[in-house]
Amino acid sequence: MTDPIEAEPAKPVRFHLHLVSDSTGETLLDVMRASIAQFDGVEPEEHLYALVRSPRQMERALKEIEAAPGVVMFTLVGSEMRRMLETRCAELGIPAVAVLDPILATLSGHLGLPMSSRAGAQHELDAEYHRRIEALNYAIVHDDGQGQNLEGADVVLFGVSRTSKTPTCIYLAHRGVKAANIPLVPGAPLPDRILSLKRPLVVGLTAQPERIVQIRRNRLLSLNEDRDTEYVDEDAVREEIVEAKRLFARQGWPVIDVSRRSVEETAAKIINLLTDRRGQG
Template sequence: MNEMQRRRESTLKIFVISDSIGETAQRVIHAVLAQFPTLEEYEVKTFPFIDSKEGLLAICQDALNEKAIVVTTMVGLELNQVCRDFCRRVGLEHIDYMTKLMGIVSNRSHIEPIYESGSQYHLNQEYFKRVEAVEFAVRYDDGKDAKGFNTADIVVLGVSRTSKTPLSMYLANKSYKVANLPLIPEVALPHEIDALKGKVVIGLTANANYLMSVRQARLSSLGLEGVSSYVKLDRIKEELAYAREVFERTGAYVIDVTNQSIEETAQLVIEYQKEFNQ
């Protein structure tokens, strides 16, 4: 036996077989191997997206030929059983990272697993979708850029202190892209507002006296105690009347936020959005 053959025979070989990309097993394996700093001769081979019995058995046969340790991260019951049976029959060392733990979780939670490959990456996609929605809400908050109305999932309209921004951010954390616009009688609406047909438009309104107290509290928090038209009841009623005209013009679904939490308002918006898009 020459030196090359000897080294090949003595090399620790690990076959990672997965019905996804195999990243889970690779991380654990490299963490384990890091505990053996003097181990120089090893080889980790990854076989991702295995979805057939024939393909799996071919890999298992190669593992047998190379005397490899077989590590699997597969969620499918049938393929896991095929791999277990083969390894048991021929004496291959086999570690299944998924099946036993899924069984324990299922027994404790009384919930059946969905047996869907790559489910964790769906979660990652949802995470990035949520991040994108939050960035969208920040970019198009308070009518900063009217272009946002064209691409938003939901457009929120309302006078000052009707909780447009908190609602937008809450919905963004539910992965909805939301653009909002403050309604001020003296400020012309952007022309994009007239092109909202077929889009979910929410109009936030409130009792005038309630709004007055909310605005007064806001001014007090800023150290502005002087008299301002911002908190005058007649002015607030004028703004609310103007808002009603805009709501009618845009076909907005109107929600009264008087003494209502953001969560309650958001739930109404989500229910309406689902009905609207059916």
């Protein structure tokens, strides 16, 4: 009996994808990647043209588009730049998609208001932008128990190793929330100054022991370290988590189980807790 012939894996579909923006291109990248994720086996070669605000810059982008035809996605407010792009793409037979048009048309019709037509309006250096940059700097300085100004935080996260403290703080920073995090290490008591924080919302993060062990093992493997230690011993990890929960209960801190939550979901829960706290203040 002959062995069945295994089918060769399908080759990925590759194509050129040109992204043209009069701003930073972040919105385009987010929309494009969310769209591409809906297709299996597709690998676009991305070409980003950011801050395209003059005919000369547009001509440069169009030359590259003509040299490597594919799909064009754009966010352009200025009518001249948009007309240049759409006209040339039509001549070349290249599809060009204005990704925000349906959203902006719907909002304009619903609100009864015209668009501002300001290039890069969503990325203006306003107070909100500076607040996010400040929050990001704060999160970096106060990661993993570092930094001295914990009272300056909006949120302080406590948890054993591998409960997504750092990525949650970084995500919160992008929402303008100053977040610090403190690791709970077995046998290492926390100073009174940390346990007596007044201004910040303090939140405990926990997870199922099996989940923590799995993440820790993967972490060690990525570092070419496969020795069995208490760090990945399920009984030891379970005791860590029990002790952490006891601390959270003693302090009266809200607790979030991150076992089945994405970082975004954990951050959303924390923001809701912050909103509730401020509403009670």
